[in-house]
Amino acid sequence: MLYVKAPAKINLTLDVLHKRPDNYHEIEMIMTTVDLSDRIGLKEIPSGIQIESADRFVPNDSRNLAYQAAQLLKDTFHIKSGVLISLDKKIPVAAGLAGGSSDAAATLKGLNRLWKLNLSLDELAELGAKIGSDISFCVYGGTALAKGRGEIIEELPSPPNCWVVLAKPTIGVSTADVYGAFDVTKAEHPNTDQMIQALRDKDYQSMCDHLGNALESVTLKMYPEVAQIKEQMKRFGADAVLMSGSGPTVFGLVQQEARIPRIYNGLRGFCSEVYAVRLVGDREELD
Numbered sequence: 001m002l003y004v005k006a007p008a009k010i011n012l013t014l015d016v017l018h019k020r021p022d023n024y025h026e027i028e029m030i031m032t033t034v035d036l037s038d039r040i041g042l043k044e045i046p047s048g049i050q051i052e053s054a055d056r057f058v059p060n061d062s063r064n065l066a067y068q069a070a071q072l073l074k075d076t077f078h079i080k081s082g083v084l085i086s087l088d089k090k091i092p093v094a095a096g097l098a099g100g101s102s103d104a105a106a107t108l109k110g111l112n113r114l115w116k117l118n119l120s121l122d123e124l125a126e127l128g129a130k131i132g133s134d135i136s137f138c139v140y141g142g143t144a145l146a147k148g149r150g151e152i153i154e155e156l157p158s159p160p161n162c163w164v165v166l167a168k169p170t171i172g173v174s175t176a177d178v179y180g181a182f183d184v185t186k187a188e189h190p191n192t193d194q195m196i197q198a199l200r201d202k203d204y205q206s207m208c209d210h211l212g213n214a215l216e217s218v219t220l221k222m223y224p225e226v227a228q229i230k231e232q233m234k235r236f237g238a239d240a241v242l243m244s245g246s247g248p249t250v251f252g253l254v255q256q257e258a259r260i261p262r263i264y265n266g267l268r269g270f271c272s273e274v275y276a277v278r279l280v281g282d283r284e285e286l287d
């Protein structure tokens with residue numbers, strides 16, 4: 001079995017510029033990898049694609065993004081043999097943390113080795129974009145500005161080191177529904193340039209000050225519990241809080257490790273999925 005790590009991401013910023021003729025939205029967002037990962041196992045089998053996962057929310061057929069990644073490589077490079085993909089899920093599903101996209105990216109990277117395809121990261125990212133908008137970023141990991149519908153990636157400096165507390169209410173959010181309800185005339189736009197400057201300066205306070213997500217108010221309206229989690233996280237001592245992606249996961253940035261137990265335990269009181277992890281904002285730190 002070949003094992004590959006599939007880490008989650010958070011959005012430090014997410015701006016939606018306009019709706020495109022192809023029904024996607026033109027976006028500009030800054031994503032960074034966090035140390036909460038699924039583990040993907042890949043084993044060659046005589047034919048076909050099989051998915052194994054103990055998580056009942058994860059599809060085990062062609063709806064699975066890891067399945068689609070394997071199918072795309074098989075079709076593109078005329079691979080006869082098959083693969084068993086086992087998914088050890090740690091990233092909450094439909095959470096705004098790109099779990100499925102990261103599984104697909106890890107499958108592309110793992111099968112590139114298993115099937116000796118010799119593809120570059122750029123080539124894998126381009127293939128990944130055919131399956132989903134977030135997969136290109138997940139192929140590279142680290143910290144990046146994503147443009148277009150999310151597939152145009154420019155590497156950025158890693159954020160100043162800190163803790164990230166993640167809290168997910170017991171709802172899953174459909175990304176398509178959130179983009180569908182988005183109204184560009186009412187949108188709040190984060191300042192992407194200032195966030196890039198904060199990363200260049202390694203300025204923790206400025207990074208906190210410039211967190212922003214144009215989709216947040218849409219999801220908050222659908223699910224008021226997300227706003228409650230934001231409030232609680234701030235009250236328990238996080239330096240800055242934001243919803244990740246289309247939600248519903250809320251993350252809090254925390255510089256002082258001593259503050260983590262209070263925030264973590266406080267949130268565990270009314271939120272079943274809470275994690276305290278580190279940022280892994282540098283591509284080189286990934287395996």
Ligand SMILES: C[C@@](CO)(OP(=O)(O)O)[C@H](O)COP(=O)(O)OP(=O)(O)OC[C@H]1O[C@@H](n2ccc(N)nc2=O)[C@H](O)[C@@H]1O
Pocket residue numbers: 011014023024025026027029095096097098101131132133134135148149150175176179180244245246247
């Ligand atoms: C919101 C974000 C932020 O990182 O992530 P998540 O919340 O899913 O983690 C992404 O933009 C999500 O990317 P991803 O989940 O890969 O989306 P896709 O599968 O490509 O698209 C799902 C649906 O979302 C909408 N969509 C997606 C991307 C985009 N730029 N504009 C859109 O309008 C479309 O309706 C599309 O049919």
Ligand SMILES: Nc1ncnc2c1ncn2[C@@H]1O[C@H](COP(=O)(O)OP(=O)(O)O)[C@@H](O)[C@H]1O
Pocket residue numbers: 057058059063064065066087092093094095096097098099100101103104172173175245246247
């Ligand atoms: N490998 C996978 N892991 C989790 N969900 C997956 C996977 N493949 C497909 N899905 C489907 O994709 C949807 C979005 O899941 P996920 O990628 O975890 O969320 P998000 O896009 O919000 O970060 C889920 O509802 C699930 O049915």
